[in-house]
Amino acid sequence: xxxxxxxxxxxxxxxxxxxxxxxxxxxxxxxxxxxxxxxxxxxxxxxxxxxxxxxxxxxxxxxxxxxxxxxxxxxxxxxxxxxxxxxxxxxxxxxxxxxxxxxxxxxxxxxxxxx
Amino acid sequence: xxxxxxxxxxxxxxxxxxxxxxxxxxxxxxxxxxxxxxxxxxxxxxxxxxxxxxxxxxxxxxxxxxxxxxxxxxxxxxxxxxxxxxxxxxxxxxxxxxxxxxxxxxxxxxxxxxxxxxxxxxxxxxxxxxxxxxxxxxxxxxxxxxxxxxxxxxxxxxxxxxxxxxxxxxxxxxxxxxxxxxxxxxxxxxxxxxxxxxxxxxxxxxxxxxxxxxxxxxxxxxxxxxxxxxxxxxxxxxxxxxxxxxxxxxxxxxxxxxxxxxxxxxxxxxxxxxxxxxxxxxxxxxxxxxxxxxxxxxxxxxxxxxxxxxxxxxxxxxxxxxxxxxxxxxxxxxxxxxxxxxxxxxxxxxxxxxxxxxxxxxxxxxxxxxxxxxxxxxxxxxxxxxxxxxx
Numbered sequence: 001x002x003x004x005x006x007x008x009x010x011x012x013x014x015x016x017x018x019x020x021x022x023x024x025x026x027x028x029x030x031x032x033x034x035x036x037x038x039x040x041x042x043x044x045x046x047x048x049x050x051x052x053x054x055x056x057x058x059x060x061x062x063x064x065x066x067x068x069x070x071x072x073x074x075x076x077x078x079x080x081x082x083x084x085x086x087x088x089x090x091x092x093x094x095x096x097x098x099x100x101x102x103x104x105x106x107x108x109x110x111x112x113x114x115x
Numbered sequence: 116x117x118x119x120x121x122x123x124x125x126x127x128x129x130x131x132x133x134x135x136x137x138x139x140x141x142x143x144x145x146x147x148x149x150x151x152x153x154x155x156x157x158x159x160x161x162x163x164x165x166x167x168x169x170x171x172x173x174x175x176x177x178x179x180x181x182x183x184x185x186x187x188x189x190x191x192x193x194x195x196x197x198x199x200x201x202x203x204x205x206x207x208x209x210x211x212x213x214x215x216x217x218x219x220x221x222x223x224x225x226x227x228x229x230x231x232x233x234x235x236x237x238x239x240x241x242x243x244x245x246x247x248x249x250x251x252x253x254x255x256x257x258x259x260x261x262x263x264x265x266x267x268x269x270x271x272x273x274x275x276x277x278x279x280x281x282x283x284x285x286x287x288x289x290x291x292x293x294x295x296x297x298x299x300x301x302x303x304x305x306x307x308x309x310x311x312x313x314x315x316x317x318x319x320x321x322x323x324x325x326x327x328x329x330x331x332x333x334x335x336x337x338x339x340x341x342x343x344x345x346x347x348x349x350x351x352x353x354x355x356x357x358x359x360x361x362x363x364x365x366x367x368x369x370x371x372x373x374x375x376x377x378x379x380x381x382x383x384x385x386x387x388x389x390x391x392x393x394x395x396x397x398x399x400x401x402x403x404x405x406x407x408x409x410x411x412x413x414x415x416x417x418x419x420x421x422x423x424x425x426x427x428x429x430x431x432x433x434x435x436x437x438x439x440x441x442x443x444x445x446x447x448x449x450x451x452x453x454x455x456x457x458x459x460x461x462x463x464x465x466x467x468x469x470x471x472x473x474x475x476x477x478x479x480x481x482x483x484x485x486x487x488x489x490x491x492x493x494x495x496x497x498x499x500x501x502x503x504x505x506x
Binding site for chain 2: 018019020047048049050051052053054055056057059063064066067068076077078079080088099100107109
């Protein structure tokens with residue numbers, strides 16, 4: 001099954017939201033059925049990053065790469081990094097993968113590698 | 116609106132407390148009643164973030180009001196993340212200012228050390244966006260770290276500046292008998308010596324252990340009263356003169372300029388505007404230094420220093436006790452500790468203590484105007500309070 005991360009496009013004013021908003025932050029229209037779901041682009045630029053060492057117990061790694069990426073359409077999102085030596089401004093490519101495992105659930109999100 | 120005064124204050128020791136959450140909230144409230152001499156209370160607000168999740172205690176205010184034998188006074192719990200404390204103060208302010216109540220206890224408590232440190236960090240991370248942030252394993256230190264990297268890149272802030280904040284605040288805590296950390300540190304020990312890397316490992320790169328506040332248990336309380344009640348009391352009159360609050364996007368990544376904290380700027384401007392003072396009039400401030408970078412960034416956003424120059428003021432010693440703009444002389448969150456629901460009230464406790472001139476060897480000379488910034492989320496829910504000594 002192909003998995004995507006979706007943005008929410010306002011039919012009234014074209015504002016694109018990620019994550020979901022119930023009201024448009026551009027025009028304030030009050031009907032959330034006026035949003036179209038659109039798959040977000042996967043290519044972008046790394047704005048900032050960190051490696052987290054004090055992780056929640058379910059992560060079985062010594063440190064976890066996280067970064068904020070500006071996608072090609074201007075949406076900024078947090079994602080995990082599968083990049084050994086990230087640099088601010090580098091080009092990255094995202095794919096949807098498992099980002100957190102809990103007892104009964106796997107959670108999917110964007111994992112970025114060097115483009 | 117009616118004027119609102121702080122008639123009494125109370126605080127517990129911060130650190131590891133071995134008594135129940137409701138008692139951690141009730142004890143400083145009892146101190147505040149002793150301090151003011153007022154024990155007829157109309158309303159109790161209890162600030163707490165994690166009782167349900169960490170301590171198996173819901174409806175905390177009902178437990179607290181009964182522990183204090185104050186029934187049938189009104190009581191409500193305020194949960195607003197790490198800004199629960201000042202949010203509860205705002206509710207107390209509104210209750211007295213509106214004329215509905217004359218005496219309101221605003222107490223806050225957290226008992227975080229009942230769980231291990233990783234669980235405590237994960238608990239705080241539940242305030243992040245559930246789908247766009249939390250599932251990625253983000254922690255508050257991680258948000259602060261990504262913010263720090265941008266700040267370093269844009270303004271030339273270095274690891275040394277961060278260490279200077281940590282050393283200043285943790286050493287300030289040595290003058291505060293209630294502070295969690297009672298151990299002096301040096302720049303050499305956390306940054307320069309060969310042992311520094313072992314002493315001070317990364318938590319979320321580039322932030323290290325001594326850039327982060329500890330996980331603390333603790334409680335603090337202030338009693339808010341009307342002018343009529345204050346008139347009859349033999350306590351120095353400190354007025355809660357300005358209350359500001361602003362919010363920002365839930366996800367940090369979405370913000371237009373990721374090096375700015377607009378909710379801090381807006382909340383501070385509201386608070387100063389209501390009090391009729393300028394940032395430069397402030398004699399003593401408590402800023403929310405959960406991470407060392409936040410003291411620098413907030414000191415700029417609230418208007419003490421120009422944007423990008425907070426670390427320069429720090430270098431010059433302006434934010435030390437005895438400097439022109441002393442910040443976190445109590446030790447701040449870094450040294451006093453950060454029991455999340457209590458922090459906003461512990462900040463107010465310190466400011467009232469200072470404005471009364473009762474702060475002993477950490478007293479800021481002639482302090483008449485004080486300010487607190489209580490920072491919730493990663494800057495998505497911020498309160499700013501201005502206090503003025505009257506008479």
